[in-house]
Amino acid sequence: MNEVVSFFSTTIRLAAPTLLAALGIVFSERAGIVNIGTEGMMLVGALAGVIGSYVTGSAWLGMLIAVFVTVLFSAIFAYFTVVVKADQTVIGTGMNLLASGLTITVNRALFGASTSPPEIDSFGIVAIPGLSSIPIIGPIFFNHHIIVYLTFILVPIAQFVMFRTNIGLKVRSVGENPKACDTVGIRVGLTRFLSILYSGVLAGMAGSFISMGMVSFFTEGMIAGGGFIALAAVVFGNYTPRGVMLSSLVFGASNSLMYRLQALATNIPSQFLLMIPYVITIISLCIVSRKSNKPLGSGKPYIKE
Amino acid sequence: MTTILEMRNITKRFGSVVANDDVSFSVRKGEVHALLGENGAGKSTLMNILFGLYEQTSGEILYKGETVNIRSPRDAINLGIGMVHQHFMLIPAHSAIENVVLGYEGNAAVLDLKGAAQRFTEMAERYHMNIDPWELVSNLSVGQQQRLEILKALYRDVETLILDEPTAVLTPQEVDGLFEVIRQLIAEGKTVVFISHKLPEIREICDRCTILRRGKVTAAGLEISEIKDLNELARLMVGHEVELVTEKTLSEPGDVVLNVENLNYTNDKGIHVLKDVSFDVRAGEIVGICGVDGNGQSELIKCLTGLLPATSGKIELMGNDITGSSPKEILKQGIGHIPEDRHAMGMVGQMNLRENIAMVDGHDEPYSSHGFMHWKWIDDFSRKLVAKFSVKTPSIMEKAINLSGGNQQKLVVGRELSREANLLIAVHPSRGLDIGATKYIQSQIVEARDRGVAVLMVSTELDEILEIPDRVLVIYSGRILACLDQCDCTRSGLGLLMAGIEDDSEEQTA
Incomplete structure (x- = not known):
């Protein structure tokens, strides 16, 4: 029984950073931006969070700083894709390479290459009083980092904003047909720019949660494809916050399964076990063939005649 | 006021x-x-x-x-x-x-x-x-x-x-x-x-x-x-006098070029799009298919050109059964095809004029041999074609997308007509074109007919249907409702048939 509880609890914990980043991406994707650079944004957020926490001594202030820095970083992506109208894939890839190099350099410059990681404040487990003591349900759902709760609370809010509000309609529309939006007086560029910054906010939170919640330190390249998995979660979740939650849980479960199998010390080489989440990502993307909500104007810069 | x-x-x-x-x-x-x-x-x-x-x-x-x-x-x-x-x-x-x-x-x-x-x-x-x-x-x-x-x-x-x-x-x-x-x-x-x-x-x-x-x-x-x-x-x-009516003599139909028998097509959603469609087109005549968009015209043409597989029925071109042949085989048999959407099917916008001209027959002599393009020959040919069909362009190296709609269509029509086909399929040949270009393209189609080409034309424009074809087929909901000689066509009669209302007094020869 303990194994099962632990499996589901881990699933939720591991799904959270993917879900958090994906809840940002789902808005920028809907606005017509393919944000390949999420991986890099999360990486920047992870390091900025650790530095912020180290300097201020507070995980919360660390995350705030991470969000600020990541938004600045995503503004570079937004500037080149929306204002300069450069190719999103190329710029996104560039952002990832830049983030990789930048975080390595800054990390080594500040903390040295070989020394042990600095002591920082990080997010602890917050058991919800009362609820967490319910058998089985309690440990699975109500014994997590506070960011995990916030992430899952954000899902219905994001769903509401996307489908019920004026802003949500605008975001969904500029991704489908920017020209039509132009003719009804919507500022397409601004809407897309802000959608990218918003995805930067959540990528920064997700990245810093990984470095200050999942673990308490920064290591080079620690996002390890998490940004791409979040992108995949958005496609697999068919571009809705609710769908993204389900797909993130699938990826969380596959990660959780991998850890379980590793712990069981089977004869399967660990390299194969490490492949599980990625293989599941690929397979799940292949089987998505139902009517896609992918925006018609996805990936295309809007150029006024 | x-x-x-x-x-x-x-x-x-x-x-x-x-x-x-x-x-x-x-x-x-x-x-x-x-x-x-x-x-x-x-x-x-x-x-x-x-x-x-x-x-x-x-x-x-x-x-x-x-x-x-x-x-x-x-x-x-x-x-x-x-x-x-x-x-x-x-x-x-x-x-x-x-x-x-x-x-x-x-x-x-x-x-x-x-x-x-x-x-x-x-x-x-x-x-x-x-x-x-x-x-x-x-x-x-x-x-x-x-x-x-x-x-x-x-x-x-x-x-x-x-x-x-x-x-x-x-x-x-x-x-x-x-x-x-x-x-x-x-x-x-x-x-x-x-x-x-x-x-x-x-x-x-x-x-x-x-x-x-x-x-x-x-x-x-x-x-x-x-x-x-x-x-x-x-x-x-x-800016100059235009003939609002395309000049045309009575047709002299020759042998059957295209013969379609009981053609049926059911699409992947299970909808029976074409229902027992039968008709023929003879050399030297223009057969017009008129109907409201979406009544099976598009699927019919795609079946004829091999882009869709017919569910049942037979398509014969010059006596050869071409049912189920690939588009390439069908084109080789001598079909010129002016497709319904020149941007999606007729040309490649990002390619220049000579590449677009060489696109259809490019794998054959004299366009190429052993996989090598004969650009010199193609350039000569392209310049002649552009001049003959008065395509307005700075040069044959211009990208097709930079031409106006009328000139793009002239390019496609010119290419298809110069392939010396036995059958010309023209789908909405004048859609989106202005009077000058429309009249030019219509006159080219009539000229091809006079040379003995069999022409199958699809149009939703009543003005065009009343003017160009020698015979008119009305298609409604995948069925050919009527086959009329041009002289029997009236605007109101066709309008009713296009809406699916059959008049018993109307003579039906189909």
Whole structure:
């Protein structure tokens, strides 16, 4: 029984950073931006969070700083894709390479290459009083980092904003047909720019949660494809916050399964076990063939005649 | 009547191209004012300036007597100017009502779609337009989408409505419905600017007209009622005399070139799209297929050209069974195909003219041998073709996308006609083209017929169907309802058949 509880609890914990980043991406994707650079944004957020926490001594202030820095970083992506109208894939890839190099350099410059990681404040487990003591349900759902709760609370809010509000309609529309939006007086560029910054906010939170919640330190390249998995979660979740939650849980479960199998010390080489989440990502993307909500104007810069 | 809108000395340059050259345009309150001109004459540019999508290089705009500065569509909408674009500005993935409220200034942060839908439905009923506000736009017909666009503008309380080539995509019945709506708008004191190059409908619905040619005004504010001869308007538009009727002698049909027997096609959604279609086309005759878009024409042509597999039935070309052959094999048998959508199927926009010309037969002599292209020969051939079909282009190295629609179509028609096919399939050959280009392409098709080519033509334009084919097949819901000799065709008779209403007295030879 303990194994099962632990499996589901881990699933939720591991799904959270993917879900958090994906809840940002789902808005920028809907606005017509393919944000390949999420991986890099999360990486920047992870390091900025650790530095912020180290300097201020507070995980919360660390995350705030991470969000600020990541938004600045995503503004570079937004500037080149929306204002300069450069190719999103190329710029996104560039952002990832830049983030990789930048975080390595800054990390080594500040903390040295070989020394042990600095002591920082990080997010602890917050058991919800009362609820967490319910058998089985309690440990699975109500014994997590506070960011995990916030992430899952954000899902219905994001769903509401996307489908019920004026802003949500605008975001969904500029991704489908920017020209039509132009003719009804919507500022397409601004809407897309802000959608990218918003995805930067959540990528920064997700990245810093990984470095200050999942673990308490920064290591080079620690996002390890998490940004791409979040992108995949958005496609697999068919571009809705609710769908993204389900797909993130699938990826969380596959990660959780991998850890379980590793712990069981089977004869399967660990390299194969490490492949599980990625293989599941690929397979799940292949089987998505139902009517896609992918925006018609996805990936295309809007150029006024 | 007072003047509601005045555009004074508008000039618009795109780089070195002058799209509008000192254009003045004045519209009275409560009239339907036609803005006439060939494609590329600058009609849409002028209206896009008025609607705030472009900014004029010089000139001023007065609305209700005051100078206005329209910098964006929002400014135009706030002044009370609405526009229905030729290519609809709708989002197919959203519901009708979402499209209506999109960008509306009165929206609350949390949308009240139910309230909006109620207001929308009341408005739609007032204009006798039935649209379910919750239906996805992708499920609406083209005519419904246009009505939605008009309602979208009316929802914003516009007083002046610009309609950019509104009839280009409509069936005759839908055009009548549109005209009813326009009349109702005028009765309510609104003003309509009607962009078109179709002369008969201008005469039917418009009060006055302004004509543009190559960016300049050639006639301003002509009273339509005072115009006796449509040729006069055509001359002002085109700049020289045009024959509004394509000259054509009686056909002398020869042997059967294409024979279709009991062709059936069921699509992947299980819909029986073509039902026992049988007909033939003989050498030296033009057979026209007329019908409202979406009644199986597109699938029929795709079955004939090998792009779709027929479910059952037989297709014979010059006595050879080509049912189930690949498009390449069929093309080799001598079919020229002017496809319905030149952008999607007829050409590759990003490739230059000579590449587009070499595209169909490029793998054969004399275009190439052993996989190597003979560019020298292709260049010579391309230059001849471009000259022969008067394709206006700076050079054969120009990208096809940079040509005007008419010249792109001439390129496709020229390529297909020069393949010396036995059968020419021409689908909407004049769609989106102006009078000059339309007449040119029609005359080329008639000329091919006179050389003994069998021609199968698909069109939704009644004017074209009444004029060009020697025999007319009416297709409705995947079935050939009637086969008529051209002399037996009447506008009203065809209109009824296209709507699926069979008249027993009509002689049916199919």
